[in-house]
Amino acid sequence: MAHVSDLIAEDIDAYLEAHHHKTLLRFITCGSVDDGKSTLIGRLLYDSKMIFEDQMAALEADSKKVGTQGGKIDFALLVDGLAAEREQGITIDVAYRFFSTESRKFIVADTPGHEQYTRNMVTGASTADAAVILIDARRGVLTQTRRHSYLVSLLGIRNIVLAINKMDLVDWSQDRFDEILAEYREFAARIGLTGFTAIPMSALDGDNITERSDKAPWYDGPPLMRWLEEVPVGDDLAAGPFRMPVQWVNRPNLDFRGFAGQISSGSIKPGDRIRVVPSGRESRVARIVVQPRDLDQAVAGQSVTLTLTDEIDISRGDIIAAADNPPAVADQFESTLVWMDDEPMLPGRPYLLKIGAQTVTATITEPKYRVNVNTLEHTAAKRLDLNEIGVCNLSLGKPIPFEAYADNRDLGGFILIDRLTNRTVGAGMLHFALRRADNIHWQSTDIDKTARAALKGQKGRVVWFTGLSGAGKSTIANLVEKRLHAAGRHTYLLDGDNVRHGLNRDLGFTEEDRVENIRRVAEVAKLMVDAGLIVLTAFISPFRAERRMAREMMAEGEFIEVFVSTPIEEAERRDVKGLYAKARAGELKNFTGVDSPYEAPELAEITVDTTSLSPVEAAERIVAWLDEAG
Amino acid sequence: MTPERLTHLQRLEAESIHIMREVVSEAERPVMLYSIGKDSAVMLHLAAKAFYPSKPPFPLLHVDTTWKFKAMYEMRERMAQTLGFDLLVHRNPEALEKGINPFDHGSATHTDMWKTEGLKQALDKYGFDAAFGGARRDEEKSRAKERVFSFRSAGHRWDPKNQRPELWKLYNARKKPDESIRVFPISNWTELDIWQYIHLEQIPIVPLYYSAVRPVVERDGTLIMVDDDRMPLRPGETPMMKSVRFRTLGCYPLTGAVESTAATLPDIIQEMLLTTTSERQGRMIDHDQAASMEKKKQEGYF
Numbered sequence: 001m002a003h004v005s006d007l008i009a010e011d012i013d014a015y016l017e018a019h020h021h022k023t024l025l026r027f028i029t030c031g032s033v034d035d036g037k038s039t040l041i042g043r044l045l046y047d048s049k050m051i052f053e054d055q056m057a058a059l060e061a062d063s064k065k066v067g068t069q070g071g072k073i074d075f076a077l078l079v080d081g082l083a084a085e086r087e088q089g090i091t092i093d094v095a096y097r098f099f100s101t102e103s104r105k106f107i108v109a110d111t112p113g114h115e116q117y118t119r120n121m122v123t124g125a126s127t128a129d130a131a132v133i134l135i136d137a138r139r140g141v142l143t144q145t146r147r148h149s150y151l152v153s154l155l156g157i158r159n160i161v162l163a164i165n166k167m168d169l170v171d172w173s174q175d176r177f178d179e180i181l182a183e184y185r186e187f188a189a190r191i192g193l194t195g196f197t198a199i200p201m202s203a204l205d206g207d208n209i210t211e212r213s214d215k216a217p218w219y220d221g222p223p224l225m226r227w228l229e230e231v232p233v234g235d236d237l238a239a240g241p242f243r244m245p246v247q248w249v250n251r252p253n254l255d256f257r258g259f260a261g262q263i264s265s266g267s268i269k270p271g272d273r274i275r276v277v278p279s280g281r282e283s284r285v286a287r288i289v290v291q292p293r294d295l296d297q298a299v300a301g302q303s304v305t306l307t308l309t310d311e312i313d314i315s316r317g318d319i320i321a322a323a324d325n326p327p328a329v330a331d332q333f334e335s336t337l338v339w340m341d342d343e344p345m346l347p348g349r350p351y352l353l354k355i356g357a358q359t360v361t362a363t364i365t366e367p368k369y370r371v372n373v374n375t376l377e378h379t380a381a382k383r384l385d386l387n388e389i390g391v392c393n394l395s396l397g398k399p400i401p402f403e404a405y406a407d408n409r410d411l412g413g414f415i416l417i418d419r420l421t422n423r424t425v426g427a428g429m430l431h432f433a434l435r436r437a438d439n440i441h442w443q444s445t446d447i448d449k450t451a452r453a454a455l456k457g458q459k460g461r462v463v464w465f466t467g468l469s470g471a472g473k474s475t476i477a478n479l480v481e482k483r484l485h486a487a488g489r490h491t492y493l494l495d496g497d498n499v500r501h502g503l504n505r506d507l508g509f510t511e512e513d514r515v516e517n518i519r520r521v522a523e524v525a526k527l528m529v530d531a532g533l534i535v536l537t538a539f540i541s542p543f544r545a546e547r548r549m550a551r552e553m554m555a556e557g558e559f560i561e562v563f564v565s566t567p568i569e570e571a572e573r574r575d576v577k578g579l580y581a582k583a584r585a586g587e588l589k590n591f592t593g594v595d596s597p598y599e600a601p602e603l604a605e606i607t608v609d610t611t612s613l614s615p616v617e618a619a620e621r622i623v624a625w626l627d628e629a630g
Numbered sequence: 631m632t633p634e635r636l637t638h639l640q641r642l643e644a645e646s647i648h649i650m651r652e653v654v655s656e657a658e659r660p661v662m663l664y665s666i667g668k669d670s671a672v673m674l675h676l677a678a679k680a681f682y683p684s685k686p687p688f689p690l691l692h693v694d695t696t697w698k699f700k701a702m703y704e705m706r707e708r709m710a711q712t713l714g715f716d717l718l719v720h721r722n723p724e725a726l727e728k729g730i731n732p733f734d735h736g737s738a739t740h741t742d743m744w745k746t747e748g749l750k751q752a753l754d755k756y757g758f759d760a761a762f763g764g765a766r767r768d769e770e771k772s773r774a775k776e777r778v779f780s781f782r783s784a785g786h787r788w789d790p791k792n793q794r795p796e797l798w799k800l801y802n803a804r805k806k807p808d809e810s811i812r813v814f815p816i817s818n819w820t821e822l823d824i825w826q827y828i829h830l831e832q833i834p835i836v837p838l839y840y841s842a843v844r845p846v847v848e849r850d851g852t853l854i855m856v857d858d859d860r861m862p863l864r865p866g867e868t869p870m871m872k873s874v875r876f877r878t879l880g881c882y883p884l885t886g887a888v889e890s891t892a893a894t895l896p897d898i899i900q901e902m903l904l905t906t907t908s909e910r911q912g913r914m915i916d917h918d919q920a921a922s923m924e925k926k927k928q929e930g931y932f
Contacts (some may be wrong), residue, residue: 012900018831021820024638098768098820105638107818119795126797247651252684260680262648262799291682301636303647305682316655340795354800357655413798422804424794 020195022100025233027158028109028124030148031134036165036458040134040203041097041110047210047225048099057402077204077210093375094124097450104231118373118387119340121151121545122427126413129233130159132224137200139250141183146304147373149184153193154336154389156406159231160196163224167216168202174218174507191376195443199224237300241325242266242412243403245356246318258289258305259314264410266322267299269307273323277401282323283310301488311616317358319401319411327411330433331399336371337364337392339384341425346383348515351425355414361397362416366512369391383512384426393434420545452532458488461629462554462623466541466601467564468593469579470571472610472618473538476564479619481536484626489534496539515546522550529558534626542598560629562622563604568593570611639827646815647680649778650762653813654687656803660813663749664690666702666718667879668835669764671709671862672816672824675833677762678713689716691761693752695744696721697731697881699857720752732883733862740881750786753810753900760803760811768820778817784808825902828876829895838876839891839898844871852886877902 010016031037097108109124111117125131131152135145152160162184170176177200188196199208200216201224207213210225222230243264250258268274268285275282289305290294298304306320314320321327339345345364353362367390370381384390405412416426453460463480465473474495481493500507504520507513518541528535541547551559571593572580583591590596601607606619606625636644648685653660664670677686690710709718722730725743732740751763767776777793779801794802803811816824828835846853847867854861856869861883863869872885873900892901 008900008903015903016826016829016896016899019826020637020639022638023636024641096767096818098818100638100822105820105823123795123797127799247648248655248681249685250681256683260651262644289682291643291679297634301641301644302738303644303680352804353800357652409798413800414802415802416795417802417804422802422806424796424802427795427797528631543695564655 018102019100020105022105023233024105024107025130025228025231026107026109027130027132028111028121028128028152029132029134029158030111030121030152031144031163031165034201035134035136037110037134040132040163040165040209041108043203043206043209044106044108044225045097045099047206048101059413071080073535090247094120101225101229106228117147118151118338118389121148122155122340125152125155125157126409126427128155128157130161130228130231131157132161132163132418134163134165135180135184137164137166137176137180140180142372144186146187146376149188149193150191150371150373150376154190156409156429158195159233160193161224161227162196162198163203164198164200165203167200167207168205172200174216177219178217197221197227199227237265237408238267240265240300240408241326242268242272242320242322243408244268244304244306244320244360245410246314246320247357247477249314256307257311259320260303260305260306261320262303263298263300264356265300265408267297267447269297270294271413274308274320275323275326276312277319277321277326278329278399279313279318281310281312281357283308283312285309288302315392316630317356317400319356319399327401327403328433329399329401332394332434333394333396333402334368334431335392335394335414335428337367337384337390337416337426337428339386339426341423342386343418343421343425344383344385344511345426346512346515347392348512348519348553349543349545350419352417352419353394353400353414354417355412355430356410358400359417360400363395365393365395366417384509386538394428394430402430402433404431406431416503418545419548449532452530454532456532457532458489458532459558460532460534461472461558461560462525462529462537462550463560463562463626464525464541464547464550465536465562465564466547466604468566468568468598469540469591470574470576471564471566472615473540473564475615476562476608476618476622477536477538480622483619483623484534490532491534491536492528493511494525494535494537494539499539509596511596514542514590514596518543518546518550522546522553525550526553529554540592540598542596544594544599544601547601557629558580559604560626561601561604563601563607564610564618565600565607566610572618605622639823639830642816642819642823643676643679643827645799646676649675649801649813649815650680652801653760653762653803654681655809656801657811659756659758660688660714660760660762661691661718661753661756661758662686662762663686663764664692664706665764665879666692666698666706666709666836667764668824668828668839669766669816671833671835672819672827673762673764674713674715674755675827676708676815685714688762689718691718691720691752691756691758693745694719694721694746695740695748695881696726697740697744697883699810699836699838699855699879699882699885701836701838702816702879709834716846718752718756719747720755722751731860731882734801737884740884744881753786758810759805759814762815763812764816766821767817767822776814776817776848778814779803780812780814781805782810782812786810821902822899825895825899829899835881838879839874841873841893841897843871843873844887846872846874846887853889854885855887856880857882 027042029037064215095110097110099106109128110119111124133148162182164177181198199221201208207215207225210223244261246259246261248260250260268289270285272285274285286307286309289299312374313356319327334566347364347366350361350363351357367381369378370388373389381390401413412430414428415424418425465477467473477493481491484491498520504517521537525535525537575581582588583594592598606622608621672840694707704833722744730740777796782788845856847869853874871887873891875890875892876885890901892898
């Protein structure tokens with residue numbers, strides 16, 4: 001590439017002019033440490049002159065000190081980043097590398113690591129235009145090759161190179177290359193990967209990386225770098241229907257109202273008719289505002305601010321779309337989920353779902369099946385653990401505009417956020433809407449909650465008792481109900497054991513079943529509050545997330561959390577039902593406080609400490625609180 | 631025009647603007663850290679574009695060390711005025727009182743007191759929950775895997791093992807009240823991208839990036855500019871007048887100059903492309919020890 005340096009030296013202006021027109025390709029490399037992935041990336045950086053002299057000196061020194069290539073330069077050392085990882089000799093996260101050639105700039109997502117493989121690779125692949133899947137020519141198509149290919153296809157990457165590496169170690173055998181190719185082609189067809197390019201190479205020696213190697217005269221395809229420079233990007237998005245998720249409403253003064261966002265697909269010109277989804281309001285584009293001057297046209301990928309000819313209400317999360325071809329709106333979907341957190345995905349637990357520029361609540365059904373990423377087999381599953389992938393239905397708190405992920409990543413890709421820890425716990429891809437959302441509406445009735453409660457001379461509410469088994473929840477709740485009843489209140493006590501005899505008799509005590517148990521109880525309590533009743537519930541309800549879900553199902557002030565506080569030692573000493581003894585003996589699994597956690601409330605309305613209060617005193621305190629609250 | 635035809639700079643610009651708008655929509659009290667260098671200049675320019683015709687809805691914060699080049703202070707005042715930003719300047723009062731400086735206290739203490747502690751103080755003082763920074767992934771190995779949204783615990787600590795996965799363009803900005811986020815909108819830009827963008831968009835930068843004849847002394851193999859009379863000269867040292875420029879800007883006693891005649895942007899880019907020492911070589915804090923940037927980050931330095 002000496003001529004590039006010549007151009008830089010002789011005519012920097014010409015070089016800059018050419019460089020300004022470079023395009024950008026983002027790609028991911030998939031392979032394990034043994035396949036030579038880090039070596040390949042190091043080689044690409046080296047061959048594109050992205051390694052500076054001081055780095056080169058450090059590299060030579062490091063190669064001698066900790067290198068794995070004998071005397072040779074160990075390119076992998078260029079790529080391994082964090083100190084902790086360097087010590088362990090493995091990389092555990094996603095790293096991004098940059099290099100450029102005469103026609104393109106490249107961003108490489110390097111996603112190595114053994115443990116967090118699926119999570120990291122899915123993260124890296126989510127922004128990639130292309131994928132390079134490495135195979136060690138000696139070992140051929142392995143389980144991990146299938147896993148990489150499946151994940152690449154799951155994330156919708158259509159430009160794929162099969163890099164058959166270490167060809168020097170099989171004497172550049174064409175038979176070996178053909179054998180691997182045939183096996184891979186058969187597998188690729190099974191997962192719907194149609195087009196891919198196979199390249200024989202040696203990353204360590206630099207064969208078929210930037211230049212065609214003379215060691216494989218039988219290969220007539222491009223070297224890797226040329227493929228990367230020529231593969232088309234941006235594909236069909238510009239040709240698609242116009243969509244722009246609104247990120248931010250720009251209102252510097254009363255005369256200007258603009259809608260800022262990054263165009264997700266299609267193109268737009270002033271005068272084009274648009275429809276706002278989900279509101280359905282229509283208008284025309286007045287201006288495409290960017291600095292320093294307005295545009296005549298904008299396309300997918302650009303960040304712009306649109307103004308409209310009519311004053312219509314638009315807020316963050318809405319989609320501005322082509323009027324004649326807007327996206328559909330739904331609140332129930334089938335999706336593929338990738339779980340990314342140490343805490344498992346629990347069906348029924350409410351999570352936050354972020355898609356485009358909006359965040360809504362979402363609950364997930366039990367997986368229809370789990371996908372074994374190594375064998376691609378579908379197996380039954382009750383939940384998803386870290387790095388597991390499953391197909392599940394989603395139910396959202398409100399309808400959203402969407403498209404299938406296969407058609408539009410921005411409108412079909414989402415992340416899930418845990419509401420307590422705020423961690424990003426999963427990611428997913430929408431497949432299609434379930435028709436149910438369109439057909440089931442909440443039936444409005446003329447007599448409402450307020451009317452029903454007024455007739456009873458009270459306010460409907462839920463008094464939610466939580467605490468360890470044996471803390472005294474049922475005893476105290478029973479006393480509270482007797483006092484309320486005596487005072488002429490209309491009440492109902494939902495008791496944990498009783499509900500499990502009927503409504504919830506199909507549920508056990510695993511984490512997922514406990515979540516579902518509480519969800520059903522909360523739904524029943526909600527209907528009863530709607531009927532104007534004062535509902536008392538006595539359930540261990542060990543998880544904050546589900547208590548919070550129950551709280552959020554009720555109106556403000558309707559949910560009163562009562563923490564019946566008893567130290568585990570005290571509850572175990574009482575052991576009214578003999579359950580602790582059984583749990584300690586191992587006869588009872590998933591027993592709260594023994595081998596299943598109890599998360600104490602942080603902000604309960606009422607806390608009663610049963611080591612200092614008798615049940616009667618506790619009940620009186622609760623009744624007094626309720627009287628005071630009205 | 632098709633996305634295929636969007637240039638790499640157009641794609642990078644659109645991505646950075648998208649990130650800035652997400653932060654403004656989701657954080658309660660964002661701020662932009664302003665270091666006055668070329669990356670900061672690009673950040674300011676991008677922020678002006680992202681919210682145009684509104685003014686960027688956040689202030690600028692300069693964590694000052696009192697040891698920046700004079701030309702940098704002049705630039706700071708000029709830029710804040712031209713672009714209409716509110717400018718906040720914070721100087722660690724403890725460092726001020728003790729007169730912390732790189733000559734008597736060494737670069738490690740100087741950086742820790744003025745920058746690391748100063749930044750934490752300023753963020754706490756104003757209650758900022760999201761701070762834009764101009765770090766790039768190509769600068770240093772430990773930054774290659776930094777997230778765009780980087781979470782800091784209550785003590786501003788960075789835990790590399792506990793960062794959130796970032797997929798597509800979806801950034802999870804939710805956090806607890808005492809936590810904060812550092813946001814790096816130009817993560818995916820390289821040094822060359824920055825220079826080209828400055829050239830293409832005619833973004834003003836501190837004149838120290840251009841070559842001029844300046845008074846320097848050679849100290850431990852590095853050319854240090856004698857920017858004011860606070861710099862104690864060692865026996866035998868006399869400032870020489872040399873044609874030099876700076877590839878990065880920081881505190882003048884800690885920033886090495888390079889001999890150069892590059893007086894225009896194309897000259898600078900040409901020189902950068904033809905030289906073979908990486909950018910941060912001129913900045914002395916990274917040399918202290920192996921993987922030192924990562925260590926400083928864990929302690930709360932940007």
